[in-house]
Amino acid sequence: MNMDCFAVEAMGCWKQEKTNTWAFPTLILCLYGFFYMMKPSEPFLTPYLTGPDKNLTTDEVTNEILPVWTYSYLALLFPVFLLTDYVRYKPVLLLQGISLILTWLLLLFAHGVVAMQLVEFFYGMVTATEVAYYAYIYSVVSSQHYQRVTSYCRSVTLVAATVAAVLGQLLVSLAHVSYFYLNAITLASVSLALVCSFFLPMPQRSMFFHRKDAPEPLPGPDKGPAAGAAHGPWSCREERSPSAAARGPSPQPQAGNSRPHRHTLSVLLQLGRDLRDCYGSRPLLYWSLWWALATAGFNQVVNYVQVLWDFRAPSHSSPVYNGAVEAIATFLGSATSMAVGYVKVNWDLSGELALGIFSALDAGSLLLMHFTDNIWACYAGYLAFKACYMLLITIATFQIAVNLSMERYALMFGFNNFVALVIQTILTVVVVDSRGLGLDISTQFLIYGSYFTVIAGIFLIRSMYTIISIKCRNTSVAAESTAP
Numbered sequence: 001m002n003m004d005c006f007a008v009e010a011m012g013c014w015k016q017e018k019t020n021t022w023a024f025p026t027l028i029l030c031l032y033g034f035f036y037m038m039k040p041s042e043p044f045l046t047p048y049l050t051g052p053d054k055n056l057t058t059d060e061v062t063n064e065i066l067p068v069w070t071y072s073y074l075a076l077l078f079p080v081f082l083l084t085d086y087v088r089y090k091p092v093l094l095l096q097g098i099s100l101i102l103t104w105l106l107l108l109f110a111h112g113v114v115a116m117q118l119v120e121f122f123y124g125m126v127t128a129t130e131v132a133y134y135a136y137i138y139s140v141v142s143s144q145h146y147q148r149v150t151s152y153c154r155s156v157t158l159v160a161a162t163v164a165a166v167l168g169q170l171l172v173s174l175a176h177v178s179y180f181y182l183n184a185i186t187l188a189s190v191s192l193a194l195v196c197s198f199f200l201p202m203p204q205r206s207m208f209f210h211r212k213d214a215p216e217p218l219p220g221p222d223k224g225p226a227a228g229a230a231h232g233p234w235s236c237r238e239e240r241s242p243s244a245a246a247r248g249p250s251p252q253p254q255a256g257n258s259r260p261h262r263h264t265l266s267v268l269l270q271l272g273r274d275l276r277d278c279y280g281s282r283p284l285l286y287w288s289l290w291w292a293l294a295t296a297g298f299n300q301v302v303n304y305v306q307v308l309w310d311f312r313a314p315s316h317s318s319p320v321y322n323g324a325v326e327a328i329a330t331f332l333g334s335a336t337s338m339a340v341g342y343v344k345v346n347w348d349l350s351g352e353l354a355l356g357i358f359s360a361l362d363a364g365s366l367l368l369m370h371f372t373d374n375i376w377a378c379y380a381g382y383l384a385f386k387a388c389y390m391l392l393i394t395i396a397t398f399q400i401a402v403n404l405s406m407e408r409y410a411l412m413f414g415f416n417n418f419v420a421l422v423i424q425t426i427l428t429v430v431v432v433d434s435r436g437l438g439l440d441i442s443t444q445f446l447i448y449g450s451y452f453t454v455i456a457g458i459f460l461i462r463s464m465y466t467i468i469s470i471k472c473r474n475t476s477v478a479a480e481s482t483a484p
Contacts, residue, residue: 022141026149029137029158032093035193036100036133037160040168041107041182043322045316046306047115048107048179060113062307062441063434067304068117070428072124074421080128081414088203089139093130097194099125108180131414139203158315164189169323278412283348286462287396290355291416293455294362296423298389301366301448304432305382307441313375325379332383335392340394341424347399350472352408354395356460358388359452366449370442427451 043047049056049065055066085091103122106115137149156282171177279285306322313320347354365385369378430436431447439447 006107010153014405022145022149025140026137026145028196029133030152032097032193032196032200033133033153033157034074034160035189035196036096037157039162039191040171040323041179041186042181043165043168043181043306044172044320046134046310047320048183048294050310051179051315052248053178053180054111054116056113056116058307058310058441059438061116062304063432063438064113066303066307067428067433068120069124069127070299070421072121072423073127074418076128077414077418077421080125081131081418084129084132084135089132089136090202091128092198093136093200094194095199096126096129096132097122097190097197098284100190101187101194103287104183104190104465107183108187109192133312136200136203140201158330158334162327165323165327165330169321169322169327172320172323189429252274266279284400284412285345286352287399287458288412288416289457290359290395290455291400292419292423293395293418294359294389294452295420296393297362297448297451298386298393299420300380300425301385301425303447304441304444305369308445309375309378310367311441312373312378318375325382329383329386332387336387336391337394340391347395349463349467350463351395351399352459352466353463355392356458358392358455358461359459360456361388363449363452363456366445368450370445370449378454388464 046061048054049061050058080092099122103119106119106122110116110118134153141149142234152425168182171182172179191366223241279288309320345351345354362385365381365388369381369385372378427447428436431439431444
């Protein structure tokens with residue numbers, strides 16, 4: 001009897017130890033990320049919607065269906081960002097998996113404009129909940145493993161996206177598989193992602209509402225909310241200590257639990273102070289400004305580029321190479337992102353110049369896609385556009401993250417994306433939506449090219465001002481040092 005009890009206790013301890021290590025949750029999360037990104041039908045969405053399966057017109061897809069994704073993403077991003085932290089990530093990952101399944105069930109079996117608008121709404125939920133995937137791992141592993149698990153999680157999504165695009169292209173071009181069955185394969189993949197999410201350990205802490213980086217006193221009659229708000233403003237250059245990040249959950253009840261409403265308010269006020277402090281730094285402000293402007297344009301281009309390709313080479317009468325182009329674009333994006341780590345540049349001096357130059361290249365790529373009728377030139381322009389953006393967003397991410405604690409980086413990441421979505425929504429309402437100008441797809445890309453031209457002009461002018469100011473300052477310092 002004693003041996004049986006010992007065996008049961010040992011098995012329970014082994015299972016607990018297994019889920020407490022960094023390897024187990026990282027493995028499950030990587031499996032989730034792989035199946036989540038394994039969507040071979042995604043590069044062929046527009047041909048599927050405008051083809052015999054759905055029989056929608058290009059104008060309906062462009063002006064009535066696709067804009068719904070932008071609107072739902074904007075409406076859901078902020079509440080989902082707070083909910084993700086409050087419920088500690090895993091429930092939001094489950095919500096994402098359910099939303100993915102609903103998206104592809106509707107894509108497979110529903111018909112009509114309203115049904116496809118509902119598809120875009122659920123996909124807006126999917127993209128709004130992506131924050132849970134990238135934030136989850138930091139809540140269950142110690143900071144000494146952050147770099148490794150981040151590389152694993154991000155790499156597996158790039159690999160999955162590339163494999164999915166290549167697989168989709170091979171099935172369409174060589175096996176002549178219909179787009180319907182590509183969507184069926186995607187449904188099976190995202191269903192496996194949902195299954196994986198059930199095996200994730202439930203985190204005991206989060207970045208804002210359930211922080212465990214300081215010993216928490218027992219709540220007294222007047223100390224409950226104060227303990228939750230006792231953390232002073234973090235420095236923009238403060239880093240969390242490995243020991244604090246690795247500390248396990250305290251057996252004591254959380255100070256804010258006695259008064260959840262006041263605790264939530266104190267957290268929101270702290271977030272507001274953090275945003276004010278961080279955006280008070282000029283370098284962070286300019287990098288964030290580019291991030292928001294460029295990401296809005298990038299999302300808009302990616303959302304509508306398939307419509308442009310279908311306009312230049314109609315899918316019902318021409319070969320479709322969307323999958324191959326997306327696979328190459330993903331590879332180029334990952335290659336340029338990796339190259340940033342090996343480039344030795346003083347980004348404080350040359351960063352804004354790089355933003356201006358590569359934004360100008362993005363503008364040129366989009367204008368090429370507008371003025372040419374050649375589908376191969378459109379493909380090439382898209383490859384150049386995505387590679388330049390991925391290069392710059394990697395630099396911007398590094399420049400922002402290197403000056404921030406993990407909490408503040410997550411906050412700025414979310415706020416920058418929120419601002420980007422606001423800008424993207426304005427572009428969608430004015431340029432795309434049938435209730436706005438409702439421009440044709442070719443003219444839209446003229447607008448997007450002009451938009452990136454304005455971004456390039458802003459940062460080229462700013463970089464010239466920065467370089468001249470630094471040179472003048474150095475000249476004056478040198479003159480003072482040589483003066484008698």
